[in-house]
Amino acid sequence: MSCEHADRPRLGSKAAFPGRLGFFGRMRVVLASMWRKASGRYSLIVLAVWILVSLVSRFWTPVPIWTTDGYRIWRAPSRDHLLGTDGTGADILSWLMAGSATNLAISFLAVILSGVLGLLLVMAMVSHRSGVSQTVVVLVDALISLPTVLLALILAVPLGPSIAVVVVACGFGYGLNLARIVRPQALLAAESDYVQSARHSGVGSFRIFCTHLVPNVIPVLCVQLSMSAGTSVLAEAGLTYLGVGVPAGLPSWGHSLTTSVKFINVFPLTVLWPGLVVTMVVVALNLFGDALRDAIDPVANPRLRAAVAAAGRSALRSEEYQEASAQLDDSDHHVDNAIHAGEGGNDVAEY
Amino acid sequence: MSLSIDGLSLSINGRTILDRVNLRVADGQRVGLIGSSGSGKSMIARSVLGTAPLTASLSGSILVDGLQILGSDDRSLADLRGSRMGMIFQNPSTALNPVKKVYSQVELPLRRHYRLSAQERRRRVMEILQRVGLDADLAGSYPHELSGGQQQRAAIATALVTKPRLILADEPTTALDAITQRQIVDLLVSLVDQSGASLLFITHDFSVLARVADYCYILDAGRLVESGQTQSILRDPSSPQGRTLVRAARELTLSADGGKHEAD
Amino acid sequence: MRLTDDAPADPILTGKGLTKVYASTGSGMARKAAVDGIDVSLLPGECLAIIGESGSGKTTLSRLLLGQLRPDAGQVAYEGRPVLHGSQAAKALARDSALVFQNPFASLDPRWTIGRSVAEPLLAARRRGSGHLWHRRQDGTGLADQVAKVLSAVQLDPDRLMTAYPSDLSGGQAQRAAIARALIVKPRILLADEPMSAVDVSARVGILHTLQSIMAQSRQQADPSNGMSMIIISHDLGVVQHIADRVMVLVRGKVVEEGPVNAILNHPKQSYTRQLLAAATL
Incomplete structure (x- = not known):
């Protein structure tokens, strides 16, 4: 896993590439997801x-x-x-x-x-x-x-x-x-x-x-x-x-x-x-x-995906990417819904 | 055999997949069900077959020749499947068992549902293989030795060998290339018409549907948004989803004279 | 928009007598040529459609053209230079070309965000350019901007999709993300292998429009001879009719018909092509 982190793109002084949830942020979501199940x-x-x-x-x-x-x-x-x-x-x-x-x-x-x-x-x-x-x-x-x-x-x-x-x-x-x-x-x-x-x-x-x-x-x-x-x-x-x-x-x-x-x-x-x-x-x-x-795999854990998306979105919002998303079609609502509909996508923000 | 679905709702873990669907297939009628992926159309077929996921909660009514499917015990549904109801799936390479020869797969429904002599079974299997256009010597081959089109023919033979009265076809042509698609669709239509069975044909493609069904239902996000004669929907769809599907089909096909080609 | 006849540009990519024979797996089976002596040329800014049923050798041909497979006979040339294994021309061809596959969910790493997947080729190109293969602090300047730009170019919302995982996308969106991934390095040749087969009809139209607008944008550039060329592989004439300039019909590894799309649509010469036309009517 170590090399996976080593090559993450760094954006100079900027925070990180959008979609990059820091190691501790990621672990917090993973542990919280594990805690939800009795086992x-x-x-x-x-x-x-x-x-x-x-x-x-x-x-x-x-x-x-x-x-x-x-x-x-x-x-x-x-x-x-x-x-x-x-x-x-x-x-x-x-x-x-x-x-x-x-x-x-x-x-x-x-x-x-x-x-x-x-x-x-x-x-x-x-x-x-x-x-x-x-x-x-x-x-x-x-x-x-x-x-x-x-x-x-x-x-x-x-x-x-x-x-x-x-x-x-x-x-x-x-x-x-x-x-x-x-x-x-x-x-x-x-x-x-x-x-x-x-x-x-x-x-x-x-x-x-x-x-x-x-x-x-x-x-x-x-x-x-x-x-x-x-x-x-x-x-x-x-x-x-x-x-x-x-x-x-x-x-x-x-x-x-x-x-x-x-x-x-x-x-x-x-x-x-x-x-x-x-x-x-x-x-x-x-x-x-x-x-x-079940918790660490983004494919299996919608809460982790939602957390990554949320982290990336807030990073993007602070930057000036808004003008780039001017010309869009309607079909993209799907994703937003999927992310938010993913079980408890909203309470991830609490962590 | 007639199929009558009334107010069918289906939800999995609180998520609504189907919402009060009403759908009718009269005896000997070919009906189409069209919708984009994720609209829940496959779930209708699975509900009719009684193979909806165990976690799904269903309500409403599904009558097959007057027999209520919802709430029927598994035993009687299993007797119905493969004998009076036939199912054809999207991907023949996964619908066929890779370690069994074509012959024994086509024979399986006969063994399961009827007490027939080996010669009689053999006669019926060979007859249906010939009718779906598979050479007799292909009966001894494994699915991976067949082309996609031949695999789908074998799957159709498996579904039709017991002469079912209701056939559910779930995107049977989607995994095939254009010419093979046409051949399979035409084959299916002629076989269904010969046997006089009813057909519920599920697809996302109007250009396929137009050749199969006189009447069709448009499904979107689990709700029926439009139904009517296929030709009149093609001419003048009233729902926005119908318009999208028809426009897509028109854009991705050639017009009849073959000369309609616009520059971008 | 179409290339004019008066200025025939040099082809960017040519194949002469391309042949590829796969070693047969079963004993006693005849060695069959997947691709059998095919000549092909691709002009700058042109869209060539290769049509054929499954097993006709169209995918093999495309991989030969991009230098990913070595031909058993014949030769591929990129900008007039022969593409040999490990040659400069082969490296240039790999650098200047990009791929879009049939199944969008197989062509995006399920455990990477869309943004990271889209940025990957660009980062690889920068690493190559800098020569520091394991440079830890890479120059990531403007990376997110470029990803956002290319996602917008394929009509995807960067704000929502850059940080989404492929499993949160519909098939059509995933395929457009895969196209964005191919476009980010500004390829001169885009190879799309059945880009619309795995998604449903309404998404197909979306992808078609995306590809059309990409081609239109590249044609509007100052130097039209430098525009992007596209090879689109399909089994369906109806799908490619609006985007292709030229069509090549393959049957069992051989070209049976080739020509401008209008000629093929209006005056098909071969019976196989007529079958294709019939299969593509509503």
């Missing part, structure tokens, strides 16, 4: 709490995480330990809070890595040199058969258990998947008339990729990347259980699960809490992807 609201709240807790846990947890009490192990929830204690007598809530930061970092880095890798692969796959595109397609198909777990095990040999193993294994696997899923959409755009026109106008391939292809695959990207984030949370738990994930001593949700899962028959609550957190977050991430897709 979007849930995902936003959970994600906000996740991020907030991660930040807070760097400085404060109810009980310092390394405080253990050998006399108070496997305790049920109490006033001192809201979610009880684990087998070392450490506070479960504090460990979950501290672990959220690790998991957030893993998800974030895995998403970035898979997004960058996926888009690079897609760029190669839609390349005009059929040699390049064919090779990459075959390569991706071959590599995709490599299981994430196997990759993590291989990586763990030189690296030992570390966050990097989880991030690279997830980012690599999901990046390949992303490339495969995005490719048909990107090809559709690459073969469209608008790309043909752009190419005829002399727009370069890289610029076409950044400005035409990427925006047109953003709906798929949203869903895939948010699912990757969710799956990476699950993968962290799995890999940590296998001993190749997050190293001992670094709190993570996977650790919270691993240390107590052996005693699930005796102390089920200690497994329930991290399991609940992981489930809530994964569900929220999946819903987030769907909600973001």
Whole structure:
């Protein structure tokens, strides 16, 4: 997305090209649109709490995480330990809070890595040199058969258990998947008339990729990347259980699960809490992807279109474009109506 | 089979698509319905077939040979579709199933609605293919192997193989080129006349409509704005929408002597 | 308005013996020439209509003429210079020509505003001119003005449409926006490939009038030999009768009839042309 913004035409000292809604203005409309739906609201709240807790846990947890009490192990929830204690007598809530930061970092880095890798692969796959595109397609198909777990095990040999193993294994696997899923959409755009026109106008391939292809695959990207984030949370738990994930001593949700899962028959609550957190977050991430897709895509979101149109119109009104619109036919009312009739086109102005 | 639509209104999510439409097709009559895109004309056809979107709320009455369509259960409507009512769509390349051969697509309505022997089905399919002007050896080909005109012929064969008494044609010529358009329209008219069925022909183009329908209705933004004999509307349209459509048709066609060519 | 006979200008674009054969996909199918030895020339300021049914090779021919496809035989020349792949003439031809497609919604990026789509060719041209392909602070001076001007020229309201997305437009408006996008770089050759087929009849008239007024404006320029030429592709004689100067009828990759539009309309020589005429009467 970054390159999409980089090439926006600047009008010297003037505000911007009409139709350019600033990044923050755009995000405000997108978030407001997401908030309108229950699923979007849930995902936003959970994600906000996740991020907030991660930040807070760097400085404060109810009980310092390394405080253990050998006399108070496997305790049920109490006033001192809201979610009880684990087998070392450490506070479960504090460990979950501290672990959220690790998991957030893993998800974030895995998403970035898979997004960058996926888009690079897609760029190669839609390349005009059929040699390049064919090779990459075959390569991706071959590599995709490599299981994430196997990759993590291989990586763990030189690296030992570390966050990097989880991030690279997830980012690599999901990046390949992303490339495969995005490719048909990107090809559709690459073969469209608008790309043909752009190419005829002399727009370069890289610029076409950044400005035409990427925006047109953003709906798929949203869903895939948010699912990757969710799956990476699950993968962290799995890999940590296998001993190749997050190293001992670094709190993570996977650790919270691993240390107590052996005693699930005796102390089920200690497994329930991290399991609940992981489930809530994964569900929220999946819903987030769907909600973001519906909100960020101007084709699917009439409120976003209306906001862009409103921003552009006010920019135009302040300039002297009025004389240009002197000779017009009547059929144009259609658009105005469409923009205003688009659900709640009017209340967008309130945001 | 006669079709009688009275006060049909249709709205989706509070947006009015059709507003109190009254329309009649008498037994054996060919009637045209004309309007620009977005006027709701396809929605009338879908309402008659009982395939309007699930989110649509309908009111009014649609009588097909005295049978009330609105409120009928899906089962009885499905029995009606394809047997006594036939439908021809705008784009034959999407209306035909790309992975099925022409023969089995034309045969499908017969299998669905009648208990016939395989030989009898084959006889009827071959007969209708011949009548729509498709070679017998094309029966074994897939839709993508046919030209646009041939695809539309196959679609017409599918719609007519059960000898329906009411045929709804939704812009059947729009996706075709000029000469093919003429051929398909003439074919449709002759087939409908031979079978004595009624036809509701939906289009946005008066030059097509004039060859099909003696009587026509003009639809604009979900409301009927004019109706009458096609020739008299062509001569003297009374509504502004009618005037626009007639003027457009006149401008984009040659006059009969072929010599009317003005410089700009 | 018509070009006079006394001053025959040099053709801006010529094609000699153009042939294009597509590799057959199925085995055993004969290799069929989509375009089979066609000679064509386009005069400055002229509007040439290429008429034919689908599969007659008219789109292939037009892409050959614009240098987007390489002919298997024959040669295209732009202003007398042969258009070879990567040559200066090919670059000049690409720079001086613009395309309008059949389906307006496919030719505008659905996730770009109309204004941005229309401005794209102009920005690309400026980038080329400045040599700074990735210059961040581009010279955007007057960009909005120029977009507004060209939108007005195709009878669209810039105030309303510049910031609208294609999905908010009717088919006719979207097609006129696509025409504006083609016009903004002031092309010398405008190729319109079935520009009216995908919209309904009343919108067709609007687009026709737009194209007519564009041609009229370019003819009123000081130097008529520098006016814009147009190639319009259609399957319908009735649609092009008011705008074309010359008509070329294609059947299965070959020209069956060619001549001034009046001659074709009044005295068609081929039976196929007569069928076309019959199909275009009310």
